[in-house]
Amino acid sequence: xxxxxxxxxxxxxxxxxxxxxxxxxxxxxxxxxxxxxxxxxxxxxxxxxxxxxxxxxxxxxxxxxxxxxxxxxxxxxxxxxxxxxxxxxxxxxxxxxxxxxxxxxxxxxxxxxxxxxxxxxxxxxxxxxxxxxxxxxxxxxxxxxxxxxxxxxxxxxxxxxxxxxxxxxxxxxxxxxxxxxxxxxxxxxxxxxxxxxxxxxxxxxxxxxxxxxxxxxxxxxxxxxxxxxxxxxxxxxxxxxxxxxxxxxxxxxxxxxxxxxxxxxxxxxxxxxxxxxxxxxxxxxxxxxxxxxxxxxxxxxxxxxxxxxxxxxxxxxxxxxxxxxxx
Amino acid sequence: xxxxxxxxxxxxxxxxxxxxxxxxxxxxxxxxxxxxxxxxxxxxxxxxxxxxxxxxxxxxxxxxxxxxxxxxxxxxxxxxxxxxxxxxxxxxxxxxxxxxxxxxxxxxxxxxxxxxxxxxxxxxxxxxxxxxxxxxxxxxxxxxxxxxxxxxxxxxxxxxxxxxxxxxxxxxxxxxxxxxxxxxxxxxxxxxxxxxxxxxxxxxxxxxxxxxxxxxxxxxxxxxxxxxxxxxxxxxxxxxxxxxxxxxxxxxxxxxxxxxxxxxxxxxxxxxxxxxxxxxxxxxxxxxxxxxxxx
Numbered sequence: 001x002x003x004x005x006x007x008x009x010x011x012x013x014x015x016x017x018x019x020x021x022x023x024x025x026x027x028x029x030x031x032x033x034x035x036x037x038x039x040x041x042x043x044x045x046x047x048x049x050x051x052x053x054x055x056x057x058x059x060x061x062x063x064x065x066x067x068x069x070x071x072x073x074x075x076x077x078x079x080x081x082x083x084x085x086x087x088x089x090x091x092x093x094x095x096x097x098x099x100x101x102x103x104x105x106x107x108x109x110x111x112x113x114x115x116x117x118x119x120x121x122x123x124x125x126x127x128x129x130x131x132x133x134x135x136x137x138x139x140x141x142x143x144x145x146x147x148x149x150x151x152x153x154x155x156x157x158x159x160x161x162x163x164x165x166x167x168x169x170x171x172x173x174x175x176x177x178x179x180x181x182x183x184x185x186x187x188x189x190x191x192x193x194x195x196x197x198x199x200x201x202x203x204x205x206x207x208x209x210x211x212x213x214x215x216x217x218x219x220x221x222x223x224x225x226x227x228x229x230x231x232x233x234x235x236x237x238x239x240x241x242x243x244x245x246x247x248x249x250x251x252x253x254x255x256x257x258x259x260x261x262x263x264x265x266x267x268x269x270x271x272x273x274x275x276x277x278x279x280x281x282x283x284x285x286x287x288x289x290x291x292x293x294x295x296x297x298x299x300x301x302x303x304x305x306x307x308x309x310x311x312x313x314x315x316x317x318x319x320x321x322x323x324x325x326x327x
Numbered sequence: 328x329x330x331x332x333x334x335x336x337x338x339x340x341x342x343x344x345x346x347x348x349x350x351x352x353x354x355x356x357x358x359x360x361x362x363x364x365x366x367x368x369x370x371x372x373x374x375x376x377x378x379x380x381x382x383x384x385x386x387x388x389x390x391x392x393x394x395x396x397x398x399x400x401x402x403x404x405x406x407x408x409x410x411x412x413x414x415x416x417x418x419x420x421x422x423x424x425x426x427x428x429x430x431x432x433x434x435x436x437x438x439x440x441x442x443x444x445x446x447x448x449x450x451x452x453x454x455x456x457x458x459x460x461x462x463x464x465x466x467x468x469x470x471x472x473x474x475x476x477x478x479x480x481x482x483x484x485x486x487x488x489x490x491x492x493x494x495x496x497x498x499x500x501x502x503x504x505x506x507x508x509x510x511x512x513x514x515x516x517x518x519x520x521x522x523x524x525x526x527x528x529x530x531x532x533x534x535x536x537x538x539x540x541x542x543x544x545x546x547x548x549x550x551x552x553x554x555x556x557x558x559x560x561x562x563x564x565x566x567x568x569x570x571x572x573x574x575x576x577x578x579x580x581x582x583x584x585x586x587x588x589x590x591x592x593x594x595x596x597x598x599x600x601x602x603x604x605x606x607x608x609x610x611x612x613x614x615x616x617x618x619x620x621x622x
Contacts (some may be wrong), residue, residue, distance in 0.1 A: 058425060105608055111423045112364035116559050117607050120600035123556070128596045236552055240435070247428065277442035277548075284435030291428045292415050 012171045015254045020164040022032030024157075033156050037224040039265050040159035041217045045242035046249065046257035047166035048213035053243070054251030055173050055182040056206050058107065061115045063242055065103075066211040068234040069096040070218025072129050076137065085149035089158055089219040096215020099125065107203055122234065130230030143221035143229040146222060152161070155224035162220050166213050170254050172205075182206055196324050214242075241268075244283045248290055250297025259298055332589050333422040335467045340476040340585035341578060342469065346535070346542055348577025349480040350554065351561035352487060352570065359504035359568040360524040361409075363416075363426040367434035369554030371401055371529050373441060375536020376546040380450045390452050391479065394537030398571035401533030405526035408433065413518065434551060451545040472541035479538060484574065487531065491570055500524050504568050560603035564610060 023043075026036050045067065053059050071097025077088040109117050132140040139145075173179030181202050184192040193199045222228060241264075249260020264283065271278030290297060337595050354368045357403050378400065379393035388396075412429055416422040459469035491497040499520045502510040541553070561580045565572025583602060588595040 033612075057424070082351055096361070109607060109611070112366075112427050113607060113611075115427060116364065116556060117604060119552075119556060120560070120603045123600045124597055124604070127594075127600075131593055139593065176558055240431075243431075277439045280435050281439035284432045284437075287432030287435065288429055290430060291425055292412075295425075 009149060011080040012254075016167040016171055019167060019255070019258050020160060023163055024196075026158045027156065033152060034224060035269060037156060037159045037220065039262060040163050041221045042241060042245055042261040042265050043258050044162045044213055044217040044220075045238070046165040046216070046261040047170050048210045048252050049242045049246040050170060050253075050257045051173060051213065052206055052210035053246065054253075054257075055179060055186065056203055057186045058080060058118075058203075059111075059115045059243065060118040060210075061236075061239055061243075062118035062120065062122030062213055063210075064234055064236060064239040065102060065118070065125045065254040066096040066127065066214035067218035067221070067238055068129065068230070069099045069224035070123070070124060070215030071228065071233040072138055072144065072218075072230075073215065074222045078146055078149055079139075079144075080137075085151060085154055085223060086158075088149060089216065089223060092219030092222065093212055093216035096207055096211050096218065099215075100211030104204050104207065107200075109206060119236075119239070122236075124241070126230055126234035129234070138230075141230060143227060144222070146226050146228075149223065150226045151223075155220060158220045158223060162213075162216050165216065167254070167258070169209055169213065170257075174254055178202065178205070195230070241265075244287055246297075248283075248286060248297055248301070250299025253297070253299035253303060256297050256299030331467070334465060335469070336585040336589040337582070338467055339473055340582035342473040342581070343542065343585060344578035344581030345484065345574075346473075346538055346577070346578050347485055347557070347561050348474040348574045349531065350535040350539065351537070351558035351577060352484065352556075352573050353528035354558045355562040355568065355570060355573045356487075356500075357525050357528035357563070358562065359570075360500060360521045360528075361426070362423070362507075363430065364559065365528070366427065366430040366435055366555055367551070368532055368558055369551035369556075370434050370437040370441070370548075371404070371532040372536045372539055372554045372558075373548060373551050374437065375401060376540045377441060377445050377450070378533065379537035380452055380540060380546060381445075383452050384450075390537055390540070393481070396406055397533040398530040402526040402530040405529035406512030406522050408529075409522040409523055409525045413521070415569060434555075436553050438548050444478055444487070445548070447547065449545040449547045449570060450540075452540045458540040476538045476542050480535075483531075483534060487527075488570065490527075496520065496523065556603070557599045560599045560606075563591065563603060563611075564606050 023036065023040055027033055030036055045063070048066075049063060050061070052063075070092045072092075074088045076095070077083050077091040078085075081091070082090075083091065103118075103121055106114060106117050106121060128134065129138045130141045131138075134140055135142065150266070173182065181197045183193065184195065184197060185199050185202060189199055218233060222233065225232070226324030245261040246257040246263050248264055249258065250256030267282065268279050271282075294300060296303070350372060353371075354365060356367045357363065357368070375394070376398040378397035379390050380390040382393035383390045384397060412426070415429070416426055419425040429570075438538070460471065462471050462474045463469070464474075489497075491501055499515045502513070502515055503517060503520055503524070507517065510520075536546075539550075543550065543554075557580070561576040563576070564575055564579050565574070565576030580599065580602065584595065584598050587598045
């Protein structure tokens with residue numbers, strides 16, 4: 001039924017355009033652009049976790065490694081290659097993809113093994129980059145200075161593009177054959193492989209996409225901060241926040257992680273900055289509650305009702321992709 | 328001179344190895360019975376450290392007595408956590424991922440509560456109640472804390488081995504660790520045995536806390552993640568689900584760390600994580616393990 005297909009296309013377009021446009025025009029309502037940049041960075045990171053965890057089932061505790069790699073890739077590009085801001089941000093994101101290629105063997109591990117191994121890899125990367133012996137390349141623990149390319153507007157709109165990029169990737173996964181393959185692998189690896197899906201290749205591509213999102217997020221963050229230290233871009237809390245935001249919003253959905261990130265980052269901003277321990281208490285308890293009682297996150301409250309309404313209004317569509325599995 | 332450095336690293340590494348084995352034993356026990364990696368393990372170690380600290384600084388108890396008193400609350404906490412999450416895990420289609428996320432949340436809650444109750448500052452217990460100055464072993468001046476940690480860890484580890492290999496409940500626990508279904512089939516009360524083992528696992532973690540105060544140079548709430556990762560490295564190096572493997576893992580870890588610190592100090596912090604990655608990717612069964620067990 002053409003109606004149904006057009007409705008879905010319009011919905012996908014809106015899912016990409018609405019959050020992007022809201023962020024594009026947000027500076028007219030909110031004067032604190034650094035706050036907005038942080039929020040966009042976390043929206044992207046939550047989507048990055050969504051890509052790798054929501055579609056393949058790998059929970060990366062060390063996700064921050066890609067973020068830090070993106071930030072430092074940008075610094076290295078500016079300090080040693082003397083390139084302009086945009087090229088530096090792109091190289092930063094690509095540096096993170098290179099790191100992800102090196103770490104592909106981690107995908108041989110599963111579950112908690114993978115989660116903790118990825119954390120170990122991020123800590124190794126952080127210790128490498130912050131090592132005083134590598135001062136000539138990364139400036140070690142003494143911090144990276146990007147003031148040469150500083151630009152409030154530039155970094156802000158790079159953040160808007162970042163949000164759009166993350167959303168496009170997720171919508172692509174929701175609708176494409178590739179995304180369907182990933183979900184098939186997640187549901188049953190053996191059967192998927194029997195059906196002719198190249199399990200290793202598909203997974204690796206999802207891993208690289210997820211790393212690219214985190215890498216660009218790190219690059220944008222670095223550009224906006226201008227001066228930063230290894231501890232700031234490799235903080236374990238960045239991984240934790242991204243995972244919590246994604247789970248709270250609902251992994252496997254398109255807009256869940258966006259809403260999760262915006263809502264929880266707002267909560268963090270109002271109480272977490274001055275009293276981080278209370279925010280940690282809230283999100284810790286929230287995660288236990290979500291895992292026990294609402295495994296699909298916020299999105300599972302809305303999603304089924306929306307689908308029901310569409311079905312009632314426009315009729316059933318046999319081509320509807322499989323709903324994402326629960327957490 | 329290099330010979331002397333070598334001897335120092337060897338002795339200090341072995342002594343610390345026993346401490347690391349104790350610190351990780353609980354994580355392995357909990358994994359063995361529940362097939363769950365307790366991400367909150369490190370936070371329980373920190374909790375034990377705080378209890379010992381409070382008892383020694385406020386009530387002027389010997390830190391080792393504080394160590395004993397830290398165990399019962401941790402055991403009770405273990406039982407509570409087990410009974411709170413076991414029904415949900417039993418019903419879940421993917422209990423492994425659910426438990427990972429649940430323990431991740433629990434870990435954050437414990438860490439936050441530790442910050443609220445004990446504050447953010449680094450707390451240290453003075454080891455002066457055990458005498459001062461280094462201990463001389465084979466002509467090497469070894470920090471007194473290292474010797475103390477080993478002297479305390481060895482009997483506690485021995486006690487756990489005695490429990491596992493000589494008591495009836497220990498036998499049931501080991502049966503459960505090797506096959507949950509078979510254990511159930513021969514009439515072992517799986518729920519109760521798991522609960523008790525999980526309680527003991529957390530008790531062990533808390534007991535290591537009193538010592539971590541000396542060995543890790545103090546206690547603060549954010550240490551939990553590092554301790555969990557280190558303990559995970561130790562039990563992976565040994566073998567998941569094998570208590571004897573943990574002892575091997577602890578010693579390998581202690582020695583590697585000491586040698587790295589002696590010969591390449593600026594890279595020593597990388598050791599636990601590199602070791603973890605290498606063992607996981609090259610020999611996921613661990614050094615003494617016979618088969619792969621998926622978490």
